[in-house]
Amino acid sequence: MSHADLITLPRLLSRLPRLLVDLPGIVKGLHIGNRSRGAYPVSLASCIETAARDNPNGAALIQDDEQLSYAELERWTNQLAHYLRAHGLRQGDSVALMFENRFELLAGVIACAKLGAVSALLNSSQRGRVLAHSIKLAEPRMVLVGEELFAAFGEVADELALPAEACHYFADRPTWRDPGEAPAGWNNPAAELHDYPVNAPLLERAVRADDPCFFIYTSGTTGLPKAVVFNHGRFMKGYGAFGFAAVRLDRTDRMYVSLPFYHGTAMVVCWGSVLAGQAALIMVRKFSASRFWDEVQRHQATAFGYVGELCRYLLDQPQRPTDADNPIRVMVGNGLRPSIWQTFKQRFAVERVVELYASSEGNIGFTNLLNLDNTVGFSPYPYAIVRYDQEREAPLRENGHLQRVAKGEVGLLLGKITEKTPFHGYTDARDTERCILRDVFEPGDAWFNTGDLMRDMGFRHAQFVDRLGDTFRWKGENVSTTQVEAVLDAVAQISETVVYGVEIANTNGRAGMACIRLACAPQDFDFHALLAHLRQELPAYAVPLFLRLSAQLETTGTFKHKKAPLKEQAYDLDRCHDPLYAWLPGSDCYVPLTRELQAAIAAGTYRY
Incomplete structure (x- = not known):
């Protein structure tokens, strides 16, 4: 870390004029968060209702050529809520939602919130045993399934044994105006909504801050997900803190979000910020680095949501003369590495980076209110x-x-x-x-x-x-994978990196190994220069002993690298089919790992 990154009083005072301008919004946001707890009557649905009342004709949702106003979204979700209640959904029940990023996912969340029901936000990439486990955790009264994930549900349907009346299908099209056909034995809500009231449903008891709003799934230590209980009060904290205090959008703004909405960054931080400003959410089905800036221009987005690896993918794209000529003025998200922070801001001319720290299950958070570099910001x-x-x-x-x-x-x-x-x-x-x-x-x-x-x-x-779990110990020292990744990422011809620790027989701790994606052919890459650079920039114990060259690094839906399979395969040539390289003691270059070298390392021929 650079000493210049530390927060000093002069650095804080330099931001005081901007802070004074933003202070009313900050106070309002913190006030919303502080009161949204316990039995206080508040709901995610109230954010939609407020926007529909105050900005009825404003664009609420945009995807490709489709657009819905806040008034249209309110009517649609009211009808869906009445439909779900007519089919047996009650306050406190849970509903499993299986959609990719599309309007129907958010409509389901809003409709459930209006009834005081809980949305289980299932990861759209889950299949088989993991998917069945996630659905069972929610104990759903019913399931809403998009056509795009119908086959995935079919793989686990017998294990779940939900009755036919609990299964509701949404065709992969704009179902609010074209319901499509449902498979035999499935309900088709979109075909029936016109029969239901357009006003908000009345409840026996108002939804409260401590009532659960949705389940968000996070990694479990057993390899199976855990369901985090996310209540309405926590959503309102995000709505207040990011919407009014940090991001500060207004009705002229449009936020481009290509992150999956089954995670909190998109669902709470990005959408909450949009709702607070009564702005428009540009909902992107799937992230594409090559199309990102063209779509930003097409929709005239003024903000976007990110995770750190998304920014890395954008930097990897070939530079264009128009990179800085875009309408973006603010980006909000988490995981932007200090090693690329300034480069990204300058190349794409982004004025404000609202970096944050939070977790789906966590009880605290940090937000970069003051637009300082290389920090997750301040926590109240x-x-x-x-x-x-x-x-x-x-x-x-x-x-x-x-x-x-x-x-x-x-x-x-x-x-x-x-x-x-x-x-x-x-x-x-x-x-x-x-x-x-x-x-x-x-x-x-x-x-x-x-x-x-x-x-x-x-x-x-x-x-x-x-x-x-990303920090390992080698030679009696702690090795930060983030630190090593930052050094590797700065090397020319290296496009992407993930670092982890692997065991070597008859040694203590774990040795460093890096899986890298090259921007050139291996024969054109200088492995001798790489090792020299790493030895210059890193302590000796932190220099990776093994390299793995991969054409594609596997990531989660939020672009986090999947390290578990890499750790398991380590440098075993029987399990890993990518090219492997090793730094042998006393040498000055990484060399291709052969079976003979692997056997010698295992036998202790080389003393690490």
């Missing part, structure tokens, strides 16, 4: 960054208590569990309890363990460093 919530023992894989305790790190140091981020910052956890109580640390600073206190390493930047600002 009670948190602590504490010393962490990598070898014991546990926070350090002295005299029974944890110890806070000093400014500039790295530690484990904890969020204090309070009435204003509750931890709602998962559908499984055991998973919930495993994430709580107790008696941290005083007897009886409770803190959410984020599992993330953060650097204290000073003045309640932080910088994301690593997931705990």
Whole structure:
């Protein structure tokens, strides 16, 4: 980390004029978040209703050539809510939603919210056992399935054994004006909605802040997902904090979102910001780096949502003279690496980067309100960054208590569990309890363990460093995969990198291995120069001992690299069919890994 990244008083004071201009919005956003808890009557649906009342003719949703106004969206979702209630959905029930990014997904979320029902936001890439597990976690009363995922549902239908009356089908078309046909035995809601009222359904009890709004799925330690309970109050916190305090859109704005809406960045941060500004959401079915800027121009988007790897893919595209000539003025998301932060802003002339830190299950968050570089920003919530023992894989305790790190140091981020910052956890109580640390600073206190390493930047600002699982120990030292990836990413002819630790027989800890995607043929790449560069830029213990060349790095729906398969295959030539290279002790170049070399390494011929 550059010392210049630390937050100093002069840096803060330089942002004071802008802060004073934005202060009313910040105060309003924090007020919305602070009151949206407990039994306070508030709902995601109220955001739609407010926008439909105040900006009825404004564009609410845009996709390709389709567009819906806020008034049209309100009428459609009211009718869908009445339909679902007529088919047995009650307040507190859950509904499994299986759609790719399309209007029907958001319509389902809104309709459920209007009834006080819970939407299970299923990952559209899940199949088989994982999909069945995710649906079962939600215990749904019914399932809404888009044509695009009909086959995926069919693979697990027998295991789920949902009755026919619980299964509702939406053709892959604009169903609000063209319902299409449903398969035999399936309900077709779009064909019946015209029979239902256009006014909002009345409830016996108003939806409250602590009522669950949707389930968002996150990775589980067993390899199966966990369902995070996301309540209406948390959605309203995002609506307030990002919509009014940080992103600050208005009715003239359009936000381009190509992230999947089964995750919180798109569903809460991006959509919440759009609703707060009563702006337009440009909903993109699937991300395309080659089409991204053309579509931004076509729709005249003024903002977009991102995750860090999305920005890397955009930088990898060939430069064009028009790169800086675009209508974008603000981007919001998470994971923009310091190594590409300035390059991205300058190439694409982005004025503001609203970097954030949050997790689907977490009880705290950070937001870059002041548009500072290389930071996830400021948190108004009670948190602590504490010393962490990598070898014991546990926070350090002295005299029974944890110890806070000093400014500039790295530690484990904890969020204090309070009435204003509750931890709602998962559908499984055991998973919930495993994430709580107790008696941290005083007897009886409770803190959410984020599992993330953060650097204290000073003045309640932080910088994301690593997931705990992404930091490994080698030669008695902690190796940050993020640090190594940043150095590799800066090398010419390397387009993409993921770093992880692998075991070598008869050694302690894990050695570094990097899976890289080259922008040239391997025979045209200088492996000797690469090693020299890495040895110059990194401590000796952090230099990867193994390289894997891959034509395509597998990612999740939110562009996070899938490290588990890479770690499992390691440098085993029987399991890995990509070209492998090794740095042998005493040499000055990576060399192709052969079966003979692999056997020699396993036999301890080479002393690492």
